Amino acid sequence: MVLEKDLKNVSKDFPILKQEVNGKPLVYLDNGASSQKPQVVIDAITKYYTEINANIHRGVHTLSQKATDAYEASRKKLQVHFNAKHDFEILFTKGTTDGINLVASGFTTLLSKGDEIIVSHLEHHSNIVPWQMLCERTGAVLKVIPMNNKGELLMDEYDKLLSDKTKLVAVNHVSNALGTINPIKYIIDKAHEYDAVILIDGAQATPHIKPDVQALNCDFYVCSAHKMCGPTGVGILYGKEEWLNIMPPYQGGGEMIKEVTFEETTYACLPHKFEAGTPNIAGGIVFGVAIDYMNAVGFEYIQQQEDELLAYANQELKKIQGLKLIGTAQEKVSVISFNIEGCHPYDIGTIVDKLGVAVRTGHHCTQPIMQFFDIPGTIRASFMFYNTKEDVDVLVSAVKKAKMMLL
Numbered sequence: 285m286v287l288e289k290d291l292k293n294v295s296k297d298f299p300i301l302k303q304e305v306n307g308k309p310l311v312y313l314d315n316g317a318s319s320q321k322p323q324v325v326i327d328a329i330t331k332y333y334t335e336i337n338a339n340i341h342r343g344v345h346t347l348s349q350k351a352t353d354a355y356e357a358s359r360k361k362l363q364v365h366f367n368a369k370h371d372f373e374i375l376f377t378k379g380t381t382d383g384i385n386l387v388a389s390g391f392t393t394l395l396s397k398g399d400e401i402i403v404s405h406l407e408h409h410s411n412i413v414p415w416q417m418l419c420e421r422t423g424a425v426l427k428v429i430p431m432n433n434k435g436e437l438l439m440d441e442y443d444k445l446l447s448d449k450t451k452l453v454a455v456n457h458v459s460n461a462l463g464t465i466n467p468i469k470y471i472i473d474k475a476h477e478y479d480a481v482i483l484i485d486g487a488q489a490t491p492h493i494k495p496d497v498q499a500l501n502c503d504f505y506v507c508s509a510h511k512m513c514g515p516t517g518v519g520i521l522y523g524k525e526e527w528l529n530i531m532p533p534y535q536g537g538g539e540m541i542k543e544v545t546f547e548e549t550t551y552a553c554l555p556h557k558f559e560a561g562t563p564n565i566a567g568g569i570v571f572g573v574a575i576d577y578m579n580a581v582g583f584e585y586i587q588q589q590e591d592e593l594l595a596y597a598n599q600e601l602k603k604i605q606g607l608k609l610i611g612t613a614q615e616k617v618s619v620i621s622f623n624i625e626g627c628h629p630y631d632i633g634t635i636v637d638k639l640g641v642a643v644r645t646g647h648h649c650t651q652p653i654m655q656f657f658d659i660p661g662t663i664r665a666s667f668m669f670y671n672t673k674e675d676v677d678v679l680v681s682a683v684k685k686a687k688m689m690l691l
């Protein structure tokens with residue numbers, strides 16, 4: 285493992301950060317959309333295709349067994365990381381969106397007309413639309429936990445929404461648009477009081493926090509590797525064994541069967557029942573390498589570093605006149621959304637890009653949040669542990685410059 289001994293220089297592990305963009309040193313603050321990849325992760329992709337590429341769970345030949353072993357070893361790493369009870373409760377998916385769609389599809393035959401699904405006002409579209417589609421298929425009704433103007437969910441309103449009709453609750457652990465950390469333990473326990481199933485969208489939490497799915501006692505937890513220093517096109521769905529047994533398979537095909545005849549097909553055991561077809565083998569294996577890397581950096585260090593960056597960025601950005609922070613929850617990760625009075629977020633984003641600063645502008649796949657604040661979008665700076673205070677300084681001076689040019 286190539287890890288900078290001096291954690292202050294951990295950004296050196298990320299070769300992409302050494303480049304210039306538009307003639308300026310790159311300051312990458314769009315980690316909420318996708319994180320960068322350390323050299324160990326990049327090397328592991330090359331190593332896989334150079335040394336062990338073969339299809340898994342199929343051949344008796346040596347390479348196939350090597351690839352299968354590496355893939356299953358990665359599943360075990362993820363089991364340990366998330367503290368799942370069994371390795372077969374970790375399903376490889378294409379990512380968060382895929383995991384949520386898998387569960388939403390699985391509940392098609394388990395819900396009926398008049399049942400209720402609860403989401404929150406803070407959700408990413410991928411934790412809204414699959415449930416709306418499930419409602420269309422089943423006649424179930426979607427309910428929404430409201431929020432206050434700091435971007436915090438209102439738990440007393442959540443309590444009021446819950447009833448015997450509630451069959452499913454789906455909320456994010458951390459809001460990708462505002463950075464709010466939601467009180468998911470409370471949300472999970474309350475859902476269980478009504479025997480509702482609870483899914484946590486951990487896409488924006490897992491780059492910053494190490495969740496313990498058994499302690500949380502959630503039924504499902506989903507995330508994407510690409511936001512956690514890993515490759516795109518792979519993620520996991522953690523599901524409690526009992527629910528993975530109850531849910532029917534998602535897709536039919538190779539790998540997910542026990543026996544196929546034209547009269548009847550029986551399904552494979554977990555996790556293969558939900559893993560039809562050839563998966564993203566390299567992605568699955570390298571996801572494990574990314575997890576190793578993040579654990580080597582250490583989540584304690586990650587949180588401490590990011591809390592400092594968040595506090596410093598808040599303090600410095602607030603000094604800019606006309607700047608309004610969107611989302612000021614008490615509990616936040618290092619995601620900052622803001623707007624500048626009189627400027628469109630897109631224009632600010634375009635100008636700061638010219639100065640080497642990568643931020644996200646727009647609605648961040650959370651249009652209901654933008655509707656709540658009655659804004660077209662925000663400028664979002666999202667920090668990872670490899671960002672520095674100098675990055676914050678460059679961001680602040682770039683935003684100041686953009687503001688001067690626009691006003």
Ligand SMILES: *Cc1c(COP(=O)(O)O)cnc(C)c1O
Nearest residue numbers: 379380381408410460487488508
């Ligand atoms: C990024 C994100 C998603 C979607 O993840 P994909 O990797 O695009 O599937 C869903 N929810 C949240 C909170 C996110 O941040």
